[in-house]
Amino acid sequence: MPRIGVVTFPGSLDDHDALRAVRLAGAEAVPLWHGSDSTEGVDAIVLPGGFSYGDYLRCGAIARFSPVMDTVIDAARKGMPVLGICNGFQLLCEAHLLEGAMIRNANQQFICRDERLRVETIDTTWTCAFAKGDEITIVLKNGEGNFQASPETLRKLEENDQVVFRYLDNPNGSANDIAGITNERGNVVGLMPHPEHNVEDLTSPSLDGQKFFESVISFLGTRV
Numbered sequence: 001m002p003r004i005g006v007v008t009f010p011g012s013l014d015d016h017d018a019l020r021a022v023r024l025a026g027a028e029a030v031p032l033w034h035g036s037d038s039t040e041g042v043d044a045i046v047l048p049g050g051f052s053y054g055d056y057l058r059c060g061a062i063a064r065f066s067p068v069m070d071t072v073i074d075a076a077r078k079g080m081p082v083l084g085i086c087n088g089f090q091l092l093c094e095a096h097l098l099e100g101a102m103i104r105n106a107n108q109q110f111i112c113r114d115e116r117l118r119v120e121t122i123d124t125t126w127t128c129a130f131a132k133g134d135e136i137t138i139v140l141k142n143g144e145g146n147f148q149a150s151p152e153t154l155r156k157l158e159e160n161d162q163v164v165f166r167y168l169d170n171p172n173g174s175a176n177d178i179a180g181i182t183n184e185r186g187n188v189v190g191l192m193p194h195p196e197h198n199v200e201d202l203t204s205p206s207l208d209g210q211k212f213f214e215s216v217i218s219f220l221g222t223r224v
């Protein structure tokens with residue numbers, strides 16, 4: 001059974017939902033602590049949503065220096081699947097595992113609502129169970145979800161097929177309607193909406209989040 005770690009930082013909020021989503025998808029969920037420099041031999045890592053270090057400086061700017069991040073960065077560079085959800089996506093940008101940065105939502109408000117997204121590429125470890133062009137519903141909830149990057153970086157992301165999700169109805173001013181991106185290798189994915197909240201009928205209008213976790217489990221199963 002694949003082992004998927006979820007890191008808890010001071011101020012993480014959605015680590016328990018991420019652990020539950022991993023378990024429901026059929027993998028072993030391994031809690032990881034930000035202060036440890038070990039990732040306990042896991043096969044993949046989720047950086048969850050929340051308010052690490054109270055969002056001081058910029059969201060994710062302090063958590064990026066947690067001891068565990070050196071190990072996460074090293075593993076990601078060697079190809080380990082890493083998923084950053086919301087605060088986790090902000091953290092991946094701060095750690096330079098993904099390009100671009102998040103600023104305040106264009107309306108200066110915290111936005112919490114279901115979002116329609118289009119899956120733009122399935123060539124990643126976290127989206128291979130989708131079909132290209134799938135339209136899915138995933139909940140969004142953040143204050144700094146407005147993705148921005150230089151014109152050169154945006155061009156590169158588009159040309160290399162590194163835009164993974166786009167908003168159908170851009171809620172926050174993100175450049176090119178970008179809701180999520182990947183690195184060149186396709187093993188590191190970050191997105192602002194929260195797939196771990198869309199895995200159960202009881203609490204969600206869609207189960208579209210399940211496929212993120214099924215994707216990585218199927219990817220890990222094909223790897224020797």
Ligand SMILES: NC(=O)CC[C@H](N)C(=O)O
Nearest residue numbers: 049050086087142143144
């Ligand atoms: N849901 C989250 O992960 C929130 C991320 C961050 N604290 C923000 O408000 O933008």
